[in-house]
Amino acid sequence: MLKITNLHASVEGTSILKGIDLEVKAGETHAIMGPNGSGKSTLAQVLAGHDDYEVDKGDISYLGKDLLELDVDERACEGIFLAFQYPVELPGVNNTYFLKSALNAQRKYRGETEIDAMEFMDLISDKIKLLNLKDSLLKRPVNEGFSGGEKKRNEIFQMAVLEPKLALLDETDSGLDIDALRVVAGGVNAMRNEHNATIIVTHYQRLLNYIVPDFVHVLVDGKIINSGDKTLALELEEKGYDKIIEESKG
Amino acid sequence: MKAINQFRNDFENTLNMSEGIIKNIRSKAFEKFISEKFPTRKDEYWKYSDPSSILKLDLNYNDSGILENGNYDIILSNGKIVKTTTKLKSGTIAEGLNNGSIPKNLLKNEKNPFLNLNNAFAINGCYLILDSEEKKDIKILNLISNDGRSQAIYPKLIIIAKENSDSTIFEEIKVKGTGTNFVNSVTDIIIENGANLEHIILDDFAKDTYNISNICVKQKKDSNFISHNFSVGKKLARRDYNIELVGTGANCDLYGLYFVEGNNHIDHHTTIEHKKEHCTSNEHYKGILSGKAVGVFNGRIHVHPKAQKTDAIQNNQNLLLTDDAIIHTKPELEIYADDVKCTHGATVGQLDDKALFYLRTRGLNQKSAQQLLMRAYVGEIIDHIGNRNIRSKIMDIVLNRLPKGD
Numbered sequence: 001m002l003k004i005t006n007l008h009a010s011v012e013g014t015s016i017l018k019g020i021d022l023e024v025k026a027g028e029t030h031a032i033m034g035p036n037g038s039g040k041s042t043l044a045q046v047l048a049g050h051d052d053y054e055v056d057k058g059d060i061s062y063l064g065k066d067l068l069e070l071d072v073d074e075r076a077c078e079g080i081f082l083a084f085q086y087p088v089e090l091p092g093v094n095n096t097y098f099l100k101s102a103l104n105a106q107r108k109y110r111g112e113t114e115i116d117a118m119e120f121m122d123l124i125s126d127k128i129k130l131l132n133l134k135d136s137l138l139k140r141p142v143n144e145g146f147s148g149g150e151k152k153r154n155e156i157f158q159m160a161v162l163e164p165k166l167a168l169l170d171e172t173d174s175g176l177d178i179d180a181l182r183v184v185a186g187g188v189n190a191m192r193n194e195h196n197a198t199i200i201v202t203h204y205q206r207l208l209n210y211i212v213p214d215f216v217h218v219l220v221d222g223k224i225i226n227s228g229d230k231t232l233a234l235e236l237e238e239k240g241y242d243k244i245i246e247e248s249k250g
Numbered sequence: 251m252k253a254i255n256q257f258r259n260d261f262e263n264t265l266n267m268s269e270g271i272i273k274n275i276r277s278k279a280f281e282k283f284i285s286e287k288f289p290t291r292k293d294e295y296w297k298y299s300d301p302s303s304i305l306k307l308d309l310n311y312n313d314s315g316i317l318e319n320g321n322y323d324i325i326l327s328n329g330k331i332v333k334t335t336t337k338l339k340s341g342t343i344a345e346g347l348n349n350g351s352i353p354k355n356l357l358k359n360e361k362n363p364f365l366n367l368n369n370a371f372a373i374n375g376c377y378l379i380l381d382s383e384e385k386k387d388i389k390i391l392n393l394i395s396n397d398g399r400s401q402a403i404y405p406k407l408i409i410i411a412k413e414n415s416d417s418t419i420f421e422e423i424k425v426k427g428t429g430t431n432f433v434n435s436v437t438d439i440i441i442e443n444g445a446n447l448e449h450i451i452l453d454d455f456a457k458d459t460y461n462i463s464n465i466c467v468k469q470k471k472d473s474n475f476i477s478h479n480f481s482v483g484k485k486l487a488r489r490d491y492n493i494e495l496v497g498t499g500a501n502c503d504l505y506g507l508y509f510v511e512g513n514n515h516i517d518h519h520t521t522i523e524h525k526k527e528h529c530t531s532n533e534h535y536k537g538i539l540s541g542k543a544v545g546v547f548n549g550r551i552h553v554h555p556k557a558q559k560t561d562a563i564q565n566n567q568n569l570l571l572t573d574d575a576i577i578h579t580k581p582e583l584e585i586y587a588d589d590v591k592c593t594h595g596a597t598v599g600q601l602d603d604k605a606l607f608y609l610r611t612r613g614l615n616q617k618s619a620q621q622l623l624m625r626a627y628v629g630e631i632i633d634h635i636g637n638r639n640i641r642s643k644i645m646d647i648v649l650n651r652l653p654k655g656d
């Protein structure tokens with residue numbers, strides 16, 4: 001599904017990603033772990049197409065297409081979804097209207113008919129329950145005045161409605177209490193199937209108890225220094241990043 | 251100075267169209283207009299909008315506009331009444347003065363030359379009385395039509411909301427045809443004790459049009475004025491609101507939304523005179539500017555010594571879609587009472603990049619994302635309109651008019 005080869009990226013002349021190789025196949029869940037400033041979030045932003053980040057070198061192939069040739073919205077329409085670490089507040093933009101517009105933009109891109117307000121309400125009713133969202137949040141402006149947990153649940157709710165092929169979860173566990181974490185993880189797990197893939201960017205092992213990854217990669221200073229299965233995450237949690245970095249050097 | 255001579259010729263040629271009280275008022279107003287200097291950019295009040303550009307025009311008075319029918323209670327065509335309804339207490343200004351509906355001192359000489367010029371051409375015009383204790387919804391069409399002339403038009407409207415009346419007036423301006431228009435319009439509104447008046451003005455795009463518009467409102471005790479002003483830029487577009495709160499407990503809400511693009515210009519000067527205690531005013535104006543357009547917002551709040559317990563809020567926000575668009579925004583607070591609450595704010599900015607990126611990661615293209623954010627921006631003003639039908643009509647029109655950002 002996704003193949004990243006020797007990816008180098010920088011922001012304002014500062015090199016952040018220094019040669020990433022990563023392959024993600026349909027049905028897989030990958031966790032990218034690493035200390036602060038290692039480039040985890042940059043990787044997610046580059047995949048989503050943020051133009052603050054300059055790709056200096058390397059290739060990204062996604063479903064047979066050159067991802068770097070696609071605009072942000074084209075990537076979304078091709079099935080890439082970024083759940084933001086800090087979801088943006090949109091004053092005056094009604095949450096339901098926003099999501100319906102987004103879904104219809106994607107449907108239009110794929111040559112499908114747009115859906116009306118009634119059909120949309122039917123479509124989202126199950127997903128609202130799945131994410132345990134209050135009805136009132138749907139009527140409010142996007143993320144405005146939402147608690148940290150509500151914002152994250154709203155992200156995963158959008159993901160459930162848009163049904164992406166490749167979901168990028170950027171520090172989705174940050175700012176979540178344990179109950180909210182369970183709800184969010186439950187939402188993500190319910191969507192996992194053999195046709196889609198998930199990349200989880202996270203600091204802590206905690207989220208991975210709930211969303212169990214097939215692969216864990218350790219990102220340090222813009223490079224993946226170690227890859228393994230879910231036990232690598234447990235090892236990291238136990239030993240800390242410094243130890244793993246030392247071991248990989250040795 | 252060509253236009254000044256033409257104003258004089260027009261005035262002399264049309265004076266015999268009036269008789270009695272109004273003829274006298276017109277003469278005095280014209281004398282006053284001609285005796286004073288025509289304003290230029292050197293006047294603080296006209297610093298960013300040059301009215302002397304009007305003087306270079308070759309203008310002739312014209313009140314023979316096209317006849318128009320439509321779902322309106324009153325239609326003015328080039329300032330002249332072409333439709334009214336017997337359901338309403340209304341008529342020409344001259345009739346109103348003669349039958350005592352309009353107080354004689356309402357058309358007095360003013361400091362503002364455009365008010366005097368409008369009075370000097372008070373040949374047509376319309377008055378409207380909203381009877382006490384009654385509730386009315388009124389639609390007015392203010393039509394400017396041109397068959398290729400260079401014309402001067404003086405629409406005039408006098409609205410008197412009697413005690414405890416409760417009305418909504420939706421005034422639509424439409425511009426048809428081609429040619430040069432100088433439209434010098436005045437709306438005088440008196441709101442008596444305990445009356446509520448919601449006034450919605452929807453402006454229209456127009457080429458080669460110079461529009462000076464004054465809306466003068468006098469509010470008595472416990473009256474309430476809610477104004478919604480949707481204006482668009484022109485060669486020169488200036489709309490002033492002059493609100494006098496002359497009775498205790500009066501409140502006014504001024505909401506405005508202006509769009510200006512290309513090389514056009516738009517200017518709003520609003521003045522709220524807090525003359526008595528316990529009055530409140532709340533003003534929120536938003537603009538979207540693009541191209542090389544110039545916008546001006548000057549919001550003056552004048553709290554007189556007697557106006558204790560005044561509560562005044564003013565806010566002006568501007569969205570610049572291009573690097574070349576310019577906005578001059580200035581709050582002007584003059585406070586002579588010591589127990590008052592006045593706040594003001596002005597912002598100038600662009601669409602939020604973070605918000606645009608967020609929307610695009612959900613599949614909306616750049617243009618749709620911009621439109622969605624602009625829709626939210628204008629919604630904050632439009633949402634205040636009380637009448638649901640008018641609100642949704644205005645929303646549709648405004649969304650259609652959103653600048654394209656080039």
